[in-house]
Amino acid sequence: MPNQPAVANRGKVFLATKIYEYLLKAALALVPSLGIGYLQIYQSPLLCTVGHTLHDAAIVASLLVSGFVAYVTWRCYRYSGEPFLRWLALGFIGVTVVYAPHGLFTGISDLHLELFLLYGPASRLVMMLLLFIGLLHYGRSEDTQEDKDNPARWWLWLMLFIIIDLAVALIAETGAVRLLDWRFWMESGALFIALAGVVIVLARHRSSPLMMTYALSLAFFAQASVAFLLSSPWNHQWWYAHVIFATGFFILSYGVVRAFHTTGAFSTVYGLEELMERLRVEKSHTEAALRQLQAANAELAWMASTDSLTGASNRRHFLECAAVESGRARRNGLPISLLALDIDHFKAVNDEYGHQAGDTVLKSLVEGIMETLRPHDIVGRIGGEEFMVLLPDTSHAAAAVLAERIRSKVEGLDIPIAGETLRVTVSIGIAEFGLDGDTRDVVFKVADDRLYRAKHAGRNRVVA
Ligand SMILES: Nc1nc2c(ncn2[C@@H]2O[C@H](COP(=O)(O)OP(=O)(O)OP(=O)(O)O)[C@@H](O)[C@H]2O)c(=O)[nH]1
Secondary structure, rough: OHHHEEEHHHHHHHHHHHHHHHHHHHHHHHHHHHHHHHHHOOOOOOOOOOOOOHHHHHHHHHHHHHHHHHHHHHHHHHHOOOHHHHHHHHHHHHHHHHHHHHHHHHHHHOOOOOHHHHHHHHHHHHHHHHHHHHOOOOOOOOOHHHHHHEEEEHHHHHHHHHHHHHHHHHHEEEEEEEEHHHHHHHHHHHHHHHHHHHHHHHOOOOOHHHHHHHHHHHHHHHHHHHHHOOOOOOOOHHHHHHHHHHHHHHHHHHHHHHHHHOOOOOOOOOOHHOOOOOOOHHHHHHHHOOOOOOOOHHHHHHHHEOOOOOEEEHHHHHHHHHHHHHHHHHHOOOEEEEEEEEEEEEEHHHHHHHHHHHHHHHHHHHHHHHHOOOOOOEEEHHHHHHEEEEOOOOOOOHHHHHHHHHHHHHHOEEEOOEEEEOOOOEEEEEEHHHHHHHHHHHHHHHHHHHHHHHOOOOOOOOOO
């Protein structure tokens, strides 16, 4: 637990650090714009790096990475069935398939510039659209196993991506490319969708770490589109746009890998703050459950050791106590005595007033005995109407005094039965551990024998 002053200080700077955190995130998201602005202002329009091999190598590397990330995302989806991940996987497959010809046509870029260039914005538009649809499906219930196992949907999308490739080729090769500034509109579309995605994430307060990586990558994709729009083929802004897009892709792929290593779903990977809050709630639930369990255990233990009718210890528990207490008394050299106690003519009570009245007598008797005893004395119900009382720290002589007090207390008890007042008496036999025997069984027998002597001597008496 943090100490109080530390918590108070934390409270004071909490707002400031929260604002600082938001500013940091915003600054991080806008870092690419610094480069874009710098290049836009200072780049010479003549400065180009026409590097076919470099471009090919970059495309091959990016296709390998995007293919791998698409596969990991698909595996994640197969595990969790999260619709968001299904669209994300489709987005990654889409960008991989639609972007591939961009690399393929690098060599003929001088002859067919549009054919070479169009695949870039087309692939970004396809990916942005699919990521955006995924965002609209965020938090929806998971797909069924049947849906997850169905390969038809994936093959259909793959065919659609190939058709898009062919359509882009058609647009570039036919006069259609002159009808509309395709590059501009596709790139602007990707830019607009990426920005809309960022706005939705922020507006809906999707602040889990993985959704932050998602929003950050969208911000990078949007800025990559801005850089592409401002660039000319092969100039530095154009190369830099590739770098921004790749960085956005890396950020998003990091989110996918984190999901893969944890819950397999974007919506169930929580931030530290959320986790701590959940932990706190879970902890309080656990503590409450533990308290309930302890109370239930205590009740169970009480029930297992207590006679339910009278509240006296049951036979098993009384025998255990007698063994423990007599052992302790022997070790400490202290006296300990035992009373054997039986209601006189109890059968007649049952016969005359009924079994229920007999039960009332048993309860009243135990209450009366307990009022006479000290807290650490133990009353046990050994049989039907036979009781025993264990008296720690009590010599034979002191036990005789106590037994007499019990006898007279019982004799004076007014027990209300069916509108009448009933009175009963008890006979008591006394024995002391050590003095009358060393083992529990022997001492019990001596007390019992004395009880029967009390019975034979006329009942309602104590035999010591
Ligand atoms: N109401 C009630 N009666 C019980 C219970 N357990 C035992 N009894 C009765 O207790 C009576 C015991 O009678 P006995 O052992 O014959 O002895 P008694 O009538 O008390 O006579 P003495 O012990 O010789 O004075 C029997 O009638 C049992 O049915 C119980 O839980 N409730």
